[in-house]
Amino acid sequence: DGGITQSPKYLFRKEGQNVTLSCEQNLNHDAMYWYRQDPGQGLRLIYYSQIVNDFQKGDIAEGYSVSREKKESFPLTVTSAQKNPTAFYLCASRNRGDTEAFFGQGTRLTVV
Amino acid sequence: ELKVEQNPLFLSMQEGKNYTIYCNYSTTSDRLYWYRQDPGKSLESLFVLLSNGAVKQEGRLMASLDTKARLSTLHITAAVHDLSATYFCAVVPTAGGTSYGKLTFGQGTILTVHP
Numbered sequence: 001d002g003g004i005t006q007s008p009k010y011l012f013r014k015e016g017q018n019v020t021l022s023c024e025q026n027l028n029h030d031a032m033y034w035y036r037q038d039p040g041q042g043l044r045l046i047y048y049s050q051i052v053n054d055f056q057k058g059d060i061a062e063g064y065s066v067s068r069e070k071k072e073s074f075p076l077t078v079t080s081a082q083k084n085p086t087a088f089y090l091c092a093s094r095n096r097g098d099t100e101a102f103f104g105q106g107t108r109l110t111v112v
Numbered sequence: 113e114l115k116v117e118q119n120p121l122f123l124s125m126q127e128g129k130n131y132t133i134y135c136n137y138s139t140t141s142d143r144l145y146w147y148r149q150d151p152g153k154s155l156e157s158l159f160v161l162l163s164n165g166a167v168k169q170e171g172r173l174m175a176s177l178d179t180k181a182r183l184s185t186l187h188i189t190a191a192v193h194d195l196s197a198t199y200f201c202a203v204v205p206t207a208g209g210t211s212y213g214k215l216t217f218g219q220g221t222i223l224t225v226h227p
Binding site for chain 2 (some may be wrong): 029033035040041042043044045048050056058068087090092094099100102103105106108
């Protein structure tokens, strides 16, 4: 089945650690996106990528980094510079020219 | 900067009643989406609205778009408990002809349907 897979579903981070969230899609989509959702709020764009080896900052990129070495993969690293990383993270993908974006099941990150 | 505002943010309804959620946005847009989110879950796509006057219906939900007023509505007819969820609208901004498909979301409307 085609889709977007995020892993892990739950992730716990100690203060000062970097952690990486995985996002893989087998839909052959060109564009991929990372969003952050805080409780009771809408989603905010962290980073996006239109093609392999290229990505752009979204509205809240500070403290995060990404890579796009393969079309199907767009991992997000939450660095120690992100002061308040506890949130629900959603990955999405879309084919260029398509109107529809597809979302993964999300990763809930908690700082302990 | 594109702003998307939903109202109300909280909606408590009785089963069988009708109500409308409003989504206002601040600049020209390529397209507007409505999503549903259940607690702890991802987003489920409900509607994609692409043109002025577009109306789409699925079951008890109907969405419409007025691009001149920069307003979309999500109308709920004869609500049932299963509709309890958070509903988001999202807009793709038009910026110099290239939007890159980036979604800007409203704050969400938490809908609770009571017996």
